[in-house]
Amino acid sequence: MKRIIIILTALCIAFGSHAQTDTLATPNGYPAEFNIDLGLSAGISTLSNNIGSPYCSKYGFTLQIPLMAHWQFAPHWKLSAGLRYDFNWYPLYYDVEINADRSGVCFPTEPTTATRRGYAYGSYVGVPVELKWYPRANSRGSFGIALDVFTGYSVSSNITITEHYISSFDNAVSRVISILTNSDNIMSVMQPWKVEIGLTLTTDKLGLLHGLRFFANCLPTFIDPATDTPIYTSGITMFL
Numbered sequence: 001m002k003r004i005i006i007i008l009t010a011l012c013i014a015f016g017s018h019a020q021t022d023t024l025a026t027p028n029g030y031p032a033e034f035n036i037d038l039g040l041s042a043g044i045s046t047l048s049n050n051i052g053s054p055y056c057s058k059y060g061f062t063l064q065i066p067l068m069a070h071w072q073f074a075p076h077w078k079l080s081a082g083l084r085y086d087f088n089w090y091p092l093y094y095d096v097e098i099n100a101d102r103s104g105v106c107f108p109t110e111p112t113t114a115t116r117r118g119y120a121y122g123s124y125v126g127v128p129v130e131l132k133w134y135p136r137a138n139s140r141g142s143f144g145i146a147l148d149v150f151t152g153y154s155v156s157s158n159i160t161i162t163e164h165y166i167s168s169f170d171n172a173v174s175r176v177i178s179i180l181t182n183s184d185n186i187m188s189v190m191q192p193w194k195v196e197i198g199l200t201l202t203t204d205k206l207g208l209l210h211g212l213r214f215f216a217n218c219l220p221t222f223i224d225p226a227t228d229t230p231i232y233t234s235g236i237t238m239f240l
Contacts, residue, residue, distance in 0.1 A: 045235030075137035092118035126152025
């Protein structure tokens with residue numbers, strides 16, 4: 001998985017420029033512009049739960065790779081849609097283990113000498129739709145504000161429990177001791193659908209940084225099976 005992310009990141013940096021540009025005419029005579037590009041954004045996310053839950057996570061990591069088609073249909077407006085891949089990583093609370101019925105994670109029922117940590121991974125593929133407004137007509141590089149909706153479905157997810165301890169030679173050792181995957185009905189814990197809304201501030205005046213996106217998932221990312229509590233995700237990403 002790490003190799004795939006590195007390859008995709010390199011491709012996005014290499015081909016992040018416009019792949020195609022066509023000029024069309026709108027009914028009011030404005031020369032509308034159509035183009036396609038491959039982008040990249042990365043950022044942090046957080047889960048809306050409390051410290052008493054085994055799914056507690058102060059932060060997470062998200063990587064988003066969109067392939068977008070853009071239509072500049074008016075001097076101040078651009079409409080975009082396409083296909084996006086999302087990779088999400090969440091370090092869960094310390095000292096957790098897989099439930100006996102493999103329905104999720106819980107706090108250990110027996111004391112252990114090592115520290116156990118849970119990590120949740122999820123990959124989504126879906127369709128983003130974005131509407132962008134530019135305060136200054138035909139000045140797309142200066143500043144823009146965009147609203148978007150992303151609807152995606154999980155193509156891969158798992159929860160991995162890693163044990164950390166000090167060996168007899170005083171070396172720090174980490175090893176995977178359990179994995180909860182799709183074959184364990186993980187979709188009852190990590191929800192398969194994502195409907196994400198976002199607000200993006202864009203500019204082309206800051207070099208590699210092209211904008212900031214604030215987002216929130218309208219559907220639960222997790223549902224704690226022990227308490228049936230929905231856990232939501234929000235965060236911020238940077239566009240490169």
